[in-house]
Amino acid sequence: MASDSSSASEQLVLSADPKHPANLICELCRGFYRLGWVTGTGGGTSIRHHDHIYIAPSGVQKEMMVPTDMFVMDFHSKEYLRKPQALKPSACTPLFLAAFTKRGAGCCIHTHSQWAVLITLLVERESGPDACFEIEQMEMIKGIPKGPGKQGALSYFDRLRIPIIENTAQEEDLTEALEQAMDNYPDTYAVLVRRHGIYTWGDNVHKAKTQCECLDYLFQVAVEMKKLGLPWTNASLADGL
Amino acid sequence: MASDSSSASEQLVLSADPKHPANLICELCRGFYRLGWVTGTGGGTSIRHHDHIYIAPSGVQKEMMVPTDMFVMDFHSKEYLRKPQALKPSACTPLFLAAFTKRGAGCCIHTHSQWAVLITLLVERESGPDACFEIEQMEMIKGIPKGPGKQGALSYFDRLRIPIIENTAQEEDLTEALEQAMDNYPDTYAVLVRRHGIYTWGDNVHKAKTQCECLDYLFQVAVEMKKLGLPWTNASLADGL
Amino acid sequence: MASDSSSASEQLVLSADPKHPANLICELCRGFYRLGWVTGTGGGTSIRHHDHIYIAPSGVQKEMMVPTDMFVMDFHSKEYLRKPQALKPSACTPLFLAAFTKRGAGCCIHTHSQWAVLITLLVERESGPDACFEIEQMEMIKGIPKGPGKQGALSYFDRLRIPIIENTAQEEDLTEALEQAMDNYPDTYAVLVRRHGIYTWGDNVHKAKTQCECLDYLFQVAVEMKKLGLPWTNASLADGL
Amino acid sequence: MASDSSSASEQLVLSADPKHPANLICELCRGFYRLGWVTGTGGGTSIRHHDHIYIAPSGVQKEMMVPTDMFVMDFHSKEYLRKPQALKPSACTPLFLAAFTKRGAGCCIHTHSQWAVLITLLVERESGPDACFEIEQMEMIKGIPKGPGKQGALSYFDRLRIPIIENTAQEEDLTEALEQAMDNYPDTYAVLVRRHGIYTWGDNVHKAKTQCECLDYLFQVAVEMKKLGLPWTNASLADGL
Numbered sequence: 001m002a003s004d005s006s007s008a009s010e011q012l013v014l015s016a017d018p019k020h021p022a023n024l025i026c027e028l029c030r031g032f033y034r035l036g037w038v039t040g041t042g043g044g045t046s047i048r049h050h051d052h053i054y055i056a057p058s059g060v061q062k063e064m065m066v067p068t069d070m071f072v073m074d075f076h077s078k079e080y081l082r083k084p085q086a087l088k089p090s091a092c093t094p095l096f097l098a099a100f101t102k103r104g105a106g107c108c109i110h111t112h113s114q115w116a117v118l119i120t121l122l123v124e125r126e127s128g129p130d131a132c133f134e135i136e137q138m139e140m141i142k143g144i145p146k147g148p149g150k151q152g153a154l155s156y157f158d159r160l161r162i163p164i165i166e167n168t169a170q171e172e173d174l175t176e177a178l179e180q181a182m183d184n185y186p187d188t189y190a191v192l193v194r195r196h197g198i199y200t201w202g203d204n205v206h207k208a209k210t211q212c213e214c215l216d217y218l219f220q221v222a223v224e225m226k227k228l229g230l231p232w233t234n235a236s237l238a239d240g241l
Numbered sequence: 242m243a244s245d246s247s248s249a250s251e252q253l254v255l256s257a258d259p260k261h262p263a264n265l266i267c268e269l270c271r272g273f274y275r276l277g278w279v280t281g282t283g284g285g286t287s288i289r290h291h292d293h294i295y296i297a298p299s300g301v302q303k304e305m306m307v308p309t310d311m312f313v314m315d316f317h318s319k320e321y322l323r324k325p326q327a328l329k330p331s332a333c334t335p336l337f338l339a340a341f342t343k344r345g346a347g348c349c350i351h352t353h354s355q356w357a358v359l360i361t362l363l364v365e366r367e368s369g370p371d372a373c374f375e376i377e378q379m380e381m382i383k384g385i386p387k388g389p390g391k392q393g394a395l396s397y398f399d400r401l402r403i404p405i406i407e408n409t410a411q412e413e414d415l416t417e418a419l420e421q422a423m424d425n426y427p428d429t430y431a432v433l434v435r436r437h438g439i440y441t442w443g444d445n446v447h448k449a450k451t452q453c454e455c456l457d458y459l460f461q462v463a464v465e466m467k468k469l470g471l472p473w474t475n476a477s478l479a480d481g482l
Numbered sequence: 483m484a485s486d487s488s489s490a491s492e493q494l495v496l497s498a499d500p501k502h503p504a505n506l507i508c509e510l511c512r513g514f515y516r517l518g519w520v521t522g523t524g525g526g527t528s529i530r531h532h533d534h535i536y537i538a539p540s541g542v543q544k545e546m547m548v549p550t551d552m553f554v555m556d557f558h559s560k561e562y563l564r565k566p567q568a569l570k571p572s573a574c575t576p577l578f579l580a581a582f583t584k585r586g587a588g589c590c591i592h593t594h595s596q597w598a599v600l601i602t603l604l605v606e607r608e609s610g611p612d613a614c615f616e617i618e619q620m621e622m623i624k625g626i627p628k629g630p631g632k633q634g635a636l637s638y639f640d641r642l643r644i645p646i647i648e649n650t651a652q653e654e655d656l657t658e659a660l661e662q663a664m665d666n667y668p669d670t671y672a673v674l675v676r677r678h679g680i681y682t683w684g685d686n687v688h689k690a691k692t693q694c695e696c697l698d699y700l701f702q703v704a705v706e707m708k709k710l711g712l713p714w715t716n717a718s719l720a721d722g723l
Numbered sequence: 724m725a726s727d728s729s730s731a732s733e734q735l736v737l738s739a740d741p742k743h744p745a746n747l748i749c750e751l752c753r754g755f756y757r758l759g760w761v762t763g764t765g766g767g768t769s770i771r772h773h774d775h776i777y778i779a780p781s782g783v784q785k786e787m788m789v790p791t792d793m794f795v796m797d798f799h800s801k802e803y804l805r806k807p808q809a810l811k812p813s814a815c816t817p818l819f820l821a822a823f824t825k826r827g828a829g830c831c832i833h834t835h836s837q838w839a840v841l842i843t844l845l846v847e848r849e850s851g852p853d854a855c856f857e858i859e860q861m862e863m864i865k866g867i868p869k870g871p872g873k874q875g876a877l878s879y880f881d882r883l884r885i886p887i888i889e890n891t892a893q894e895e896d897l898t899e900a901l902e903q904a905m906d907n908y909p910d911t912y913a914v915l916v917r918r919h920g921i922y923t924w925g926d927n928v929h930k931a932k933t934q935c936e937c938l939d940y941l942f943q944v945a946v947e948m949k950k951l952g953l954p955w956t957n958a959s960l961a962d963g964l
Contacts, residue, residue: 040384040455114462121471139919143763156892169397196380214763221837230844281625281696355703362712410638437621522866522937596944603953651879678862
């Protein structure tokens with residue numbers, strides 16, 4: 001059962017350690033705001049730490065959050081251990097949970113990156129609704145792991161594929177499609193959401209942030225490549241796309 | 242009657258509380274400067290707090306303002322309670338007042354965002370002088386409320402419409418057209434000004450800032466979409482625009 | 483005669499007042515670096531304060547300067563009152579002096595803004611070597627004064643013209659062309675240098691910075707307009723440019 | 724032989740002097756992260772200080788490094804004097820060494836700048852695999868020295884040439900091609916790596932950073948020029964490229 005403002009509840013989020021999840025989420029989101037990923041209260045971040053899941057609330061300015069804004073959920077019971085009374089839980093929660101339960105992730109980041117959104121529009125135009133984003137022979141691909149249970153990262157010569165799911169009116173209604181994309185792409189660490197943004201996860205905070213930065217770099221370069229008439233893959237090069 | 246440097250006047254703007262309107266305007270404008278919204282002394286911000294209206298002055302570097310630079314006006318009499326002698330009142334004042342009186346806003350933000358300006362030029366070219374900016378099926382639309390007196394925010398499937406008014410030689414001469422646009426678009430929380438920028442407001446500072454960020458995000462994506470040949474709405478998609 | 487490290491020389495640049503020219507130049511250049519105007523040790527800034535001219539040195543990282551890096555020159559004799567021994571005087575010095583002596587400026591800013599450089603290339607392609615940059619009906623034009631000895635600023639309906647001079651191998655060799663441009667455009671507060679950047683000045687630091695920001699905003703919007711096929715002036719609109 | 728956590732090892736990296744190489748690398752990388760050069764743990768920096776080579780580790784978030792993360796190598800024996808046990812040495816190490824040994828560099832910077840990557844793609848499309856990036860008549864060219872053992876910097880009228888090598892699956896496998904490019908272009912201070920980034924070096928930290936900033940500025944302008952249909956050299960202008 002949720003305890004809201006008791007000292008036990010406070011102890012879940014108050015720590016002098018900058019690496020404590022409640023502190024880390026605030027620090028990460030300040031950085032993400034500067035990158036334009038979580039403006040307008042959009043986006044969110046969640047960290048699993050042992051049996052506790054820390055989640056940034058809904059509808060708050062992500063660059064101004066403080067640790068006491070965090071929701072804390074029990075990983076096993078999925079019940080809130082801490083629920084700040086003035087705030088709403090994030091609509092991203094079931095999507096974060098999918099990363100934690102289906103993939104064993106330690107951190108999941110959701111951004112509204114403009115580059116991610118533009119990629120979903122460019123892929124839609126050229127490949128129809130079922131396509132995924134594909135790029136190859138870019139050094140930053142090496143920042144993405146091969147897949148759960150596999151050793152090491154993608155090679156420069158591997159083709160990176162990020163599935164794209166259709167957006168829905170309610171964020172929580174994305175859950176089924178996100179889980180389906182995880183099943184269809186068992187090695188992926190990210191899912192793009194059409195006209196919306198991206199969910200990226202990793203085994204821990206360091207890896208989730210790294211993968212999110214690598215992907216966003218690739219999305220930005222890919223948008224610029226499209227402006228300059230440069231193909232994303234050799235196949236499309238051969239096809240004259 | 243305005244008292245300029247008396248202690249009573251100082252008390253209107255001096256507070257240790259970072260949420261005090263005089264402090265908030267300075268903090269907001271420092272952030273807006275980093276976003277390129279208020280460079281060259283352009284733009285401005287005003288907050289209504291109970292019966293007091295706080296307004297950033299004209300012609301100052303918005304990223305360097307201090308609380309004692311603020312003008313304070315009585316909401317009912319529209320007389321200045323505080324008028325810093327070395328400074329000029331903002332030419333945006335009657336436009337801010339329109340947001341406060343016609344819409345019951347708690348905060349109004351005026352930016353010279355380049356994306357907003359480019360949107361007004363792109364709409365003009367394609368739809369003539371009476372058009373508004375229209376976009377649909379973008380997640381960030383959900384950051385904009387449905388309208389005054391209506392519950393909740395726009396849906397992902399709603400079409401966002403932001404009216405555009407023609408610029409005038411004097412900023413205060415925009416007032417009539419802005420009020421007319423408010424009448425013509427009773428649900429809008431923003432008005433674009435051709436070749437100039439945007440006025441956005443909200444029930445409070447949090448909402449005005451959030452809405453301003455969501456709109457600017459949409460303007461920036463929309464400009465990039467135009468460069469990439471992507472349509473803003475399904476209708477224009479069908480028309481091959 | 484220059485005194486290099488004497489206490490008299492130190493007193494010219496050491497002050498606890500953040501508005502002291504030696505402090506202001508350092509603070510301005512830190513901001514200009516963040517805007518991309520003075521990277522790679524490029525660009526510079528000079529302030530005239532009564533009979534003293536403060537000048538940032540050549541070849542230093544502009545975002546890391548400290549007050550003791552400043553050169554100080556006597557306005558009347560043009561002799562250095564302070565010459566840091568380890569540093570070279572700025573090759574921009576005769577150009578800064580032109581702004582101070584021919585225009586009575588209080589501050590002159592030289593940037594390598596990429597937008598300014600692109601503008602000089604776009605004008606060259608379309609109008610040949612003698613052309614100036616012209617834009618009209620943009621709100622930010624109102625940030626530029628009408629001209630020396632004239633009251634007030636340009637109107638929204640005025641056409642802004644910024645002359646462009648050809649670059650030379652040595653920065654100091656630009657002086658004659660810059661002074662000629664000042665003569666040919668008696669109202670201008672700025673001169674663009676082809677494939678190089680811009681010199682902007684103003685009656686004081688506040689005005690020079692404001693004008694530099696307004697112009698850079700206009701250059702950036704104008705480059706984006708060109709990418710989007712939007713004309714800079716009504717005349718070019720009529721001509722279908 | 725490497726001593727890992729002894730006090731002797733700590734003394735190699737702990738200093739109150741902000742100019743100490745271990746402190747400088749951390750400070751530089753924080754700035755490079757803000758420029759988008761080393762996101763996603765990409766890129767790296769190394770400084771030679773007398774007989775010691777300081778190298779940022781592999782796979783860490785470059786904006787969060789602390790001095791104790793640094794590897795230290797003996798310049799003559801190429802053995803590690805300090806090897807933080809939890810970290811991996813940088814795969815860039817043999818490339819940094821090439822700059823130190825073949826060019827006598829004091830600092831080598833490796834970035835994943837998107838502008839550099841786009842340049843390698845644009846050159847590939849137009850000139851085939853053996854081409855180098857060429858640009859002329861840009862003021863920022865003057866930030867690049869003429870070559871090892873030569874006095875002064877390139878002139879505004881000189882053509883800057885930066886060789887491009889093909890990327891390999893493993894970073895260390897770039898070494899041979901990088902050294903070959905150094906031999907083929909005896910005056911160059913930088914080598915672009917296709918679809919990857921750039922290695923830039925200089926006689927000291929100041930020069931390496933300056934040259935890296937000048938080159939990145941030129942790459943960014945050159946990408947924008949391509950979008951606007953502007954040629955990089957007069958030859959390509961004459962050819963109508």
